[in-house]
Every structure is written in C-alpha cells, then in structure tokens.
Amino acid sequence: MPRRNETSTFGDRIAEHHGRDIEFENLRKETTISPHLPGNAADHARRNLNAKLANPLAGFTQEELRKQGVNFAIKHCLGDEEDIRAFGIGAMLAQTPDKFATVPGLKPEELEVLQNEFAHRWSQPWTMYLVVALCSVSAAVQGMDETVVNGAQLFYKLQFGLKEGDRTSDWLTGLVNAAPYLCCAVISCWLTVPFNAWFGRRGTIFITCCISAITCFWQGFVNTWWHMFIARFALGFGIGPKSATVPVYAAETAPPAIRGALVMQWQMWTAFGIMLGYAADLIFYDIKDPAGIVGLQWRLMMGSAMLPAIVVCCFVFRCPESPRWYMQRDRYDKAYQSMCRLRFNKVQAARDMYYMYTLLQAESSMKLGRNKMLELITVPRNRRAVIASELVMFLQQFCGVNVLAYYSTQIFVMLGDVHIRTALVASFGWGVINWLFAIPAVYTIDTFGRRNLLLATFPLMAAFMFFIGWSHSIPEASTHARLACIALGSYLFCAVYSTGEGPVPFTYSAEVYPLYVRSYGMALATATTWLFNFILAVSWPSLQSSFKSQGAFSFYGAWNIVGWFAILLFMPETKGRTLEELDQIFSVPTRLHAQYGLRQIPYFIKRYILRQRVRAEVLYERADAHAVPTDAGYNA
Template structure:
C-alpha cells in the first residue's frame, strides 16, 4: 500500500545513456496521454494536498459513509494526513503521545501485530502449504498406482498416460482454474474463495484415494485444479490487502516459502504411508492414503478461514465501508492506523475508477507499451519457473531415484531430503530478494541451476559397479539444484509479477501470470516420462540444463530490476524501450568481466536518473 521512498540513483547494473531518452509528452492522442499518466495518478494520489485539506477530506469520508462516532471521525481526519507520508507521523499535529508511540512501534517493531493479523498470516501460510502438498503426494503414490492401472510400461502410450494423469491439475489451472479467480473473488470475497478452493482440494484429494482406473484418477486430479488455480492467485492478494505497510512485502513473499513447506509435507506423507499393507478388501492402500492425506491441511483451512477478517479492500469494492473499517480495526493496534490505511485504500480505488481508457483491460496489457514490457518480463520468469526443470524433481524424484537403483524407501527418503532443502533455502529469500534484487538473483542462480542439472544427468553414466558414487552424485546434483533454485527462481516470479503491473491491470496480469506458470507446469509434467524414454534420463536433464542457459539470456536482455521501486519509478523502468534495455544487458557482460574478473576500477552506466521523468510510453514500441 505504501511504497518505500526512492533511493536517488538506481542500482549499478541498470543503465543507458540518459540523452537517448527525451520525453515527448506533448504529443499523442488524449487516450495516449491518459495512458502516460496512469501510474503518476496511482503513485501517490494524495501528493500536493495540505494537511488542512487532507483533514477535511478524511472527515467528509467518515461522515459520508457513516463510519463510527466522533472519535472515529477524528481518526479519519488524522489518518488522511498520515496516509500522505506514513513515515512522517512525527510532523503531524494533533496526535497524542500514545498515538505517536503506536506509529513509532509500527516501524521499529514491524512484527508486533494484533493476534488477528497473526491469524491471517497463519491462514495464508497454511493455504500455501495445502498448495504444495497437493502437488507432491503424487510423487510417491505413482510408484504403485501406475502398476495397478496398467500404465507402468516403457511404451509410448503408458509414458504419456502417466504424464497426463500427474499433470491433470495444472491443465485445469491453465484452461479454467486461474481464470475463475476474478469472478470467484467478486462473488465470494477473498475468504470465500479460499474456503471454496480448499473444499475443492479436500474433496478431490479424498476422491483420488478411491479411484481404480487411470481415467478416474485423471478426472479426480483435473478437479483438483479448481482448488489450486484460484487459490494461488487469491492468497497473495489477501495477504497484501490485510498486511500493514511495514510487513507487506515479507508477508506476500511467504507464499513461495510455505508452498515449499507443503511440498516437504507431501514427501513426508509418502514416506509415512509407504509401509502400509493392503487389506483383503483394499488394493493399494498405501498410495491411496498418500493421495488422500493432502485433504487434512485443506480441512484445517476450511475450519478457521472465517475466524479471520475479510479483506477491507474487498469490502470497499462492494461499498461496505463500515464493515471494511470494522475489519481493518481488528488487524491494527489502533484506530489511527486503521483509518489511515482504509482512507488510502479509498483514494487508490477512486484513482483506479478513473482509469477507464475505452478498451478491454486484457488488451491494455498488449497495446500499452509500458504494460507490454511488464508482461513480457513477468511471462518469461513465470515460464522459466517451470522450464528450469524444478518440477521434474518435485513430481518425479522418486521415479528418478528408483531408476538410479534406490530402494523404494530410500527413494522416498531422498525425495523428502530434497523437499527439506527446498523449504530451508527458501527462507533466506526473505532477505535476499530485497537486497540483491530480483534480476541479480536470477542472473546468479540460472548458471548454477544449469550446472546442477548437467551434473545430475551425467551422473547416470557412472557405472553400476560404482553404486555408492552413482547414488551419491545423483542425490548431490538434485540437492544442489534445490539449494540454488529456492532463493532465486522459486520466490522471484510471483513477487515480480505482483509488482510489475500497474494497479489498474494488476489482477488481470496476475491471472495471466498464474495461468502461464500452471500451463507450463502441465507441459513439463505430461512430457517428462516420454522425454526420459526418448532422450534417456541423461538427455532429459541436459534438456532442462540448456533451458536454464536460455533463461539467463532472457533475464539479461528483457527483465528490468524492480526491487524497492515506487510505482512512479516502475513506470520509468518499464518505459525504457526493450531494444535499449537489451543492448544495455549485453553491455553488462564486459562491465562484469572488467570489474569482477579483471578487478578494474570501472564505472557503471546510468540507465536513467530518478529526478528525470521517464520516457513516454509511446517512445519505441519494442
């Protein structure tokens, strides 16, 4: 809600000669000029108002919407002033000492929050864990069910059917599930959408435990996509809309970390139920329990989701201002904070309502060059989140380890070890994503992921006679991949996509981004068994190692840095024509070699300076 103040000059790796970009703001149609000003309006709609004017506006807002009594009206007057510059609370007259102390603690002790806020954090974390567990219980279960369903052969039909069954939820996400996010959120709110999607997840997981044919498993897993798709787009939004400014970024980032935790739980469930024996009436009881076990965290979410407050922003979109105020008061220590945040939501919504440019917002993603550049960058990181090959390991690690002559129990234990690493090494990303930056993290980790993939694949050429070395190298390769994936291509795509788009098209951009990642998740899941059969395991890992090299070049050329940028600064970043950014990316290679390899004292280029306005969106259509 409140962007961090700018830093004067951008990072050293983001520059092009400034004279090349001369704003041409006097040209273009009225619609084009409106597009140029969209982010300027949204960057701080309260800029330029005096404190007296803001107090009046806050009072009028509270009175017009019949919010509370005189103390609440006073809170909205002060809240409107605070909303202009939250960190400058000490310059606002009329605050009591107690109120100043509350505001000071908000910045000095950012994790000191009301218990309702912690309940929301727990809800979002557990919802992410549901997501991860839904994805990975199939990893161990497929060892048994493919034999029971008659699709365990090495023939083309069997390999494609195994892939299709495993990838069914992600096909649903890409074709239907993710696109239900907007109507579900409109009709049922954030809590309602989370409840409905977790119900879908619980029912589908239980359903998977009762099927007896491959096509019935496909249908059950396809239905699981209705739980995965809308939830993956809604939970980060719910976290962002309820969190106070000081912890918003950290809370939204937790989605990936707790999804990794759920992935680990899925592997743990596979190992726990591995030794369960069949009964006289049930064949495959172990894999059925594995598949059904993912319903339990979903049921826990369903039981307590409505004890958490609904998103205040959603209430306001429905013109339910008093309920929005009641909701946010439970999420803040003091009504001054609640009034400040609620009023800022109000002015942002008003600003968004004026952003009607006369065409479909999905088209705005393509027709407005600034939006199109954000879309290209978002789509490429979402695409590479899958084509880096991570879910080859996430979904098929047990099969891969079995091929390396692990025992079934050892294969499941090794998979659990990978899940633990994937979770533990996601935790540092809370710090690194805002210090090293999104772009630098990916440029650093893509080459390492490629090396780990090559190493894992080539380890399958170690002779069977050297069994211990063969097993050790294969496990080491997959674990090294998890170590470098977790703080890089793991958390970056969702974080980047959530911030790259302007607010007025952000929900559409996020729907497209999540649909993209789930579609290529499906492509990877459905093709791996056949790819391994056609290319061999060595060739399959080398294929994705090559894609990591491609990903490095794509990030270098087409992905601008977004860390710690305000909306106005992001407008500048994505207003740089693509061809200029690509040329700049190429020039970074000799700069890096001179500075970090040859240790020369060289100065970085300057892409643009903060005090200059960004170039027009109409400048270059690349």
C-alpha cells in the same frame, strides 16, 4: 509534462501516465550522449533520461491532506469524531509514512505505535498473524496436492497396468500426473476473476480448499488410470483460483513493512507442503493391504493431502476480508472495520485505507471502457508488466524444478540397485532443503531484490542441472556413487532455486499490475505457470525415454541459460517501489531496458572480475527521494 499544481486531482495525475511513453521517447531524442564524453559524464547524461518517480500525494500541504482525509471519512460515514480525526492524520501520514514525527496532532500512544511499526516490523495484531497462518496453510495445501503423487505413482502404475518403458504407458503416466495443471491452465485459473467478484478473497479460498479436500479423498478410491485422471483433473479447480488469490489477499491485507515478505511466504509454505507430501509417502510406505483392499498404501498417500485443506476451511472466515475488495465495491465501512482489525491503531488503519483510496481513484481514471484482458496488451505499461511476469512464470517451470518435485523417487529407483524406501528418503531430503532454503528469501527478496536474485541464481541452476544429467553417465556398477552425485546435484539445485526462482514469480506478478487489471494479470500469470507445469509433467517420462537422463536434464539446463539472458534484458526490478513508481518503471520502452541490461555485463566484468572502480548505472531515479516511501509497501 506540464507541472501539476497542488490542487490537481488524483485522476488528473494518473491520466498523465498515458503520455509517459511519448514523453520518455521525446526526452531520449532531445538528449544526446556523446561517445567522446568521459565515463562519469556519460553516466550523468544517461541518468538524465531516467524515469522520475513521484509520490501521488506529493505536492499537497499537510492541511490540504488533513481536510481531504476528514472529508473522505465524513462522506463515507466512517465512524465518530475519533475516526474522523484519525483519517485527517492518516491522510498526512500516507504522504510520507516514515516521516511520522513531522505530522502534527499525534497522541503519544499513536506516536509510539508508529515508531514500533518501523523498529519492529513483525510486531502485529493477532488478526494479522491469523491471516499469515491462513496464507501459509493454504500454500501448504498447494504443495501437498502436488507431491503426494511422487511416491504413490510407483504403486498405482502397476495396479493400473502402466508399464515402465512402454511409450504409451509413459504418456499416460505423465498425463495422470499432470491432470491438475491442465485443468488450471485451460479452465480453473480463468475462474479467479469471477470467483473473486462473487465470493471475495476469503470465499474463494474456502471454496477452493473444499474442492481440494474432496478430490484428494476421491483419489484414494479410484481403480483405473482414467478415473485417477478425472479425479486429479477436478483437483485443478482447487489449485488454480487459490494460487492466484492467496498472494493477492496477502498483499492487500499486510502492512507496508512486511508486505513483500508475506506475499513471498506463499512459496515458502508451498515448499513446506511439498515436504509434507514426501513425508506422507514415507509414513504410509509400510502399510499392508488388509483383506478386500488393494493398494491401501498409495490410497492413503493420495488421500492424506486433504488434511491441510480441511484445516483452512475451519478458520478462513475468522480472518477479515480484504479491505481493498470492499473498497472496490464501495463498502467503505466494511473496509475500515477490516483494516482496524489488521492494525494496532486507528491512525494506522486510516493511513493505509486512505492511501488505498487514492490508488483506487487514480486507477479508476485509467478505466477507458475497453476489455480489461485487451488492456493487458494494448496499454504499454501493462504490456511490459505482462512480458516480465510471463517470463518469470514460464521460467519457474522450464528451469526444470518440477521434474525433481514430481519424479524424483522414480528417478532414483531407475538407477538400479536402489530400494524404494531409500528413494523416498532421498526425495524427502529434497523437500526439506526446498523448504529450509526458502526461509532466507523472506529477507533477501526485499533487500537483495527480485531481479538480482534471479540473475545470481540462474547460472548456478544451469550448472547443477547439467551436473545431475551427466551424473547418470557414472557406470552402473557404481550405483551408490551415481545416487550420491544425483542426490547432491538435486539438493544443490533445490537450494539455489528456493532462494531465487522459487519465491520471486508469484511475488513479482502480484505487484507489477495496476489494481484495476490485477485479477486478470494474476489469472494470466498463474495460467501460464500451470500450463508449462502441465507440459513439463506430461512430457518428462517420454523425454527421459527418448533422450536418456543426460539429454533430458541438459535440456532444462540450457533453458536456465536462456532464462538468465531473458531476465537481464526484459525484467525490471520492483524492489522498494510504490505503485506509482511501478507505473513509471514500466513506462520505460522495452528496448531501452534491454540496452541497459546489456550494459550491465561489462560493468559486472570490470567491477567484480577485473576489480576496477566503476560506478553502477542507475536506470531509475526518484524525483524527490524524501517524498517516496523507502519500503516495498504501498505497491499492492
């Protein structure tokens, strides 16, 4: 690749990305790794093949960056002299945000704010905490929508004439439970792009929460299985676009230091909503039917999920719109106003906004006029991101977690001499663990890494899923022992899932796609997870009837083993990478990454089992470690 001069444009730089696949392959052919080299020499030779990761602002002097920032502010009429000055300094800060001490012209109060940003990353303006609350409650809406049906189905099935063990009734039960996810997969997730284009991030969240509130209320008034199916199918219009929009909104508004943690909170607070759903089932269990009303308890269970959606609708427009969304529509003044509300100081706002501008400029040169959905497949960098994102989204369902989320109460009741209240309490315990063990992932996802979390947890999930299945072989005379073992296996599986495959997929999918196709990539990712969610939910009653609990749980245990190998081979690590670094990472040919993954198996055996002193192979190296931000920041 020809060396870039200091005055090259961002468009020129990003255009080089299209040739990186060819360049990487040529470099591989030119470099030979002899089998006769000693281990360290062979490792060194392999590292010469690594993608060299660069900051898009590297190469510019501070004075050049200052002039660029000033010109940007003047061109887009972004305030007075103080604002123009802030953009001059912000452009310099954007090059190396952690090297703020070397940037000239900072006032003492600005230097103090920047120091505090790195020393106390959760010290944020109240508006940023309002955004955190919005994303959290929106996620709780999602979780509660999913799980109130767990306990309610035990009651409305009888009222609708759906008999336990009847093959037709099993499929109808699964179809009613899975109706929202069918809607998500085939219709609503694909509305994410037009909804975001027409209404913005906040508008999309507001509309989808309105739909969730109305349909939850509707579910409390149905009297037949097909009417329940229609109401729950309509609920999918409130689930699909919201699940794709909220993580992106979080990523686009959060400062670099907490971006990964804030995006990950989608899963943590979804888990909280799941727990609320189980709690609602318990709270309304003892409600008796008054005169003229049949099934008041399950109607209140289903209707209670409307409450968090109403809360979101009440304050969503108190939050600022995504600055990136404004900038994509050339509304730079609105973007700057939003960013100033989300940061303590104008210098911080100018820094982050200018960096967003450089990424938008870079990505605009990649818009080749082709269909964007087609570019997800035809552009090699995008295609590899699709493979990795689709893989983790698929496995989020086929690890088997939502069998427990949707059917745990029924599973416990089917053991025999287990009271419904006991089964509801056991399910609530599952929900509590699901939430509590999601909390540490706020830390581990940006320290341990996305890929490492999955490689560490999938073998454990497989073991616990097999344990749940074969615990059903305990003799029926020992009902309490069976209940204890199945509950234990479920809780252990949940604890492991909540620290790994729970938080990773949405965080990973929200960051791996370039901005110009991100809405399309997230729509595809969420459609995938909801499609397989539907398949799992609709098929479980019949799968359990046909193969018994032992075979049904073992089926998903086997998928966890398959998933471990797939992640090892096809999922690159994204922790701590900027957007430009991700372009380099996903330019590495898939077969080379798969070969690297296979080489990690003997390394692990030597290092952790045989306790040998061996050096880990590093697939990706930064060309200039000092020029690249070290946090997970500028990747959204």
